[in-house]
Amino acid sequence: MKIHKAPIAGCFLFVPESYRDNRGEFMETYNHREFLAILGEPLHFVQDNQSISKKFVLRGLHYQTGAHAQAKLARVISGRVLDVVVDIRKDSPTFGEYFSTELSARNRKTIFIPKGLAHGFLALEDNTIFSYKCDAFYNPESERGIIYNDPDLKIDWQIEEEKMILSEKDLALPRFNEEIL
Template sequence: MNLEQTFINDLVVLTPAVFEDERGYFFESYSKSKMLDLGIQIDFVQDNQSFSKRGTLRGLHYQNPPFAQTKLVRVLQGEIMDVAVDLRKDSPTYGKCFGLVLSAENKKQLLVPQGFAHGFSVLSETAVVSYKCDQYYNKPSEGGIRFDDASLNIDWGMDLATAIVSEKDLILPDFKNCNSQF
């Protein structure tokens, strides 16, 4: 497993070692011992999976403490633009965004720590996204930021005028008015 630090502290990209031959490929998508070797000690408690069509935009979501979630995101089928926004008020990168194409082909994973909002847009015909969480879903602690907030200026890799967005995500507040408690 290769770890690449992004310009935002604690937000990392993980790329597994892939073994290919005439039958196909094999890789470990998660290994607690290998994560520990990389200095990452997280106790994941829940796996989530979504299926989405091209043009779908999900996010930006987070859970406030004490139910804040670390997520390990990967794509099982298709391609997405995965985005994380630093909500940690004491961070030098507070309010900064990081985006990365995750796909079944590149097999990269984004480790999104607690204190970040997360979302993704679907760039392929369809996409299946899977992510591990270190906290269970807790509705009273959930929060979000509007995907098209001008101050964040996120490049979702798609035309936002045609994005398929849930009613819930359409009414999220902008960044400066979100209820983040980080």
């Protein structure tokens, strides 16, 4: 597995090696020893989530607070997304910065999102299956978010806003400076 540091502190991209033969294909998508070597501490995933989205559905930017903050390991099973993380850790050297990357069934990238990052993604194909592991259980009282088009963050979602499909809940999220600062 190839491991790349992302520009956001503590965030990593993993690209698995694929082995093909006349039967099909095999790849390792997670290896606990490799995570332990990178993070320096054990990570215990407790919940797996999966969504299926239409083209141009934008989900996010979401995060959990306090004891319910979640580290995530995310990948695309089918289709492709523009995946975005925003560093909301006030003591981080990359606080207030965002990083985006395409995750797809074709490129097989997996992203590790440490606690303290807001996360969202934009489906770029119909029937995109997005799957992620969490190291803490979902807690509705700890759920927070930041509006996708925050003028201070200036996230480039790479499509026109009028094409985006968002939930009412995500459209009502506060700005970065109202939520974090």
